[in-house]
Amino acid sequence: xxHIQSVNQFYNQSHILWDLDLHLKEGTCGCxxxxxxxxxxxxxxxxxxxxxxxxxxxxxxxxxITRMSTENRARGGVGYVPQGREIFPLLTVEENLxxxxxxxxxxxxxxxxxxxxxxxxxxxxxxxxxxxxSGGQQQQLAIGRALVLDPKLLILDEPxxxxxxxxxxxxxxxxxxxxxxxGLTVLLVEQKLPFARRVADDFFIMERGRVVxxxxxxxxxxxxxxxxxxx
Ligand SMILES: Nc1ncnc2c1ncn2[C@@H]1O[C@H](COP(=O)(O)OP(=O)(O)OP(=O)(O)O)[C@@H](O)[C@H]1O
Numbered sequence: 001x002x003h004i005q006s007v008n009q010f011y012n013q014s015h016i017l018w019d020l021d022l023h024l025k026e027g028t029c030g031c032x033x034x035x036x037x038x039x040x041x042x043x044x045x046x047x048x049x050x051x052x053x054x055x056x057x058x059x060x061x062x063x064x065i066t067r068m069s070t071e072n073r074a075r076g077g078v079g080y081v082p083q084g085r086e087i088f089p090l091l092t093v094e095e096n097l098x099x100x101x102x103x104x105x106x107x108x109x110x111x112x113x114x115x116x117x118x119x120x121x122x123x124x125x126x127x128x129x130x131x132x133x134s135g136g137q138q139q140q141l142a143i144g145r146a147l148v149l150d151p152k153l154l155i156l157d158e159p160x161x162x163x164x165x166x167x168x169x170x171x172x173x174x175x176x177x178x179x180x181x182x183g184l185t186v187l188l189v190e191q192k193l194p195f196a197r198r199v200a201d202d203f204f205i206m207e208r209g210r211v212v213x214x215x216x217x218x219x220x221x222x223x224x225x226x227x228x229x230x231x
Contacts, residue, residue: 001026001185002047002153007056009039009046009209016042018209020056024153024202029179029186031196031217033229034206040189041083043206044155047187048080049073060153074103079151083158083189085142089131093122096130096141100148115144118174136167143174154178156188160195168195175199193225205229 002024009017016039024030032040045051047058049070058066065073074080087096097111116123119140125133130141139159146154156175160168176199178184190196196203196217203220205213205228213224 001028001061002187003057003059004043004047005057005059007043007046007058008054009042009051010054011042016209017046017053020206020210022204022211022214024185024187026061027179027183027185028201029175029188029199030202030204031200032187032189032204032206033191033193033196033220035229035231038206039209040206041157044080044157044187044189047073047155048078071103074149074151075105077150077152079146079149079154081139081142081146081154081156081159083161085135085138087130087133087138087141087145089129091130092127093130093133093141094126097122097126097145097148100145103149111148112150115147118147118177119144134164134167136163136171139163139167139171140174143171147178151184153185153187156186158189158191160190160192168192172199193220193229196220 004020004022007017007020034040042051046053049068053066057064060076065076101108121137122141122144130138133141159171172195175186179186200217203214203217204211205224207228212228
């Protein structure tokens, strides 16, 4: 589904991603793990097009998206929930969701009801300003906004960061539902291992800009955790 081949990425002279390969299977949920600063967010931004890559290739369902703009990738099915959520605090919940409508290929004018079914709180609060929502509600709004585009691949950067446990559980349930019941392919960066083990099918561990271990989440051993993830 998503094939990342020999990607190299730099910030000016700093070489951040090194010949990175990653293959995410259709309909699975993959979790990208790794210590701070290994390049996880950088990789996600390369997939969304926010950072054009210097070398390598990214294929989505066989289409080469390496040189496509972020907008075209979004139209082509790449949904992104950035770290820190980046919702618009002065716009209402509904306006935040509607922002994505213009990029839908079918030019729909209404928020798909399915979004409100997945996140009833967004319906209850649709006339409230984004900035008035709790962190967990804002995260649900950020996921809802990405889903408005009807993506094929949903990318989430640390969706549970700074969120209270009951909402973390709800977000995990929604990711599983999107993935299991609706067949959406998911790639997430996550620091919380219990959450990763609950929602992911496969893991990818990064170290110094490369994927150094991967496999089914059940094979994420204590040794791997010790070697690559504990600080
Ligand atoms: N805009 C930037 N300009 C220069 N260097 C950057 C920039 N963004 C990130 N870096 C550096 O690139 C490296 C990889 O950062 P990145 O944010 O991708 O790591 P990460 O694995 O997502 O870490 P974290 O878990 O802390 O978010 C780090 O050394 C970071 O300092």
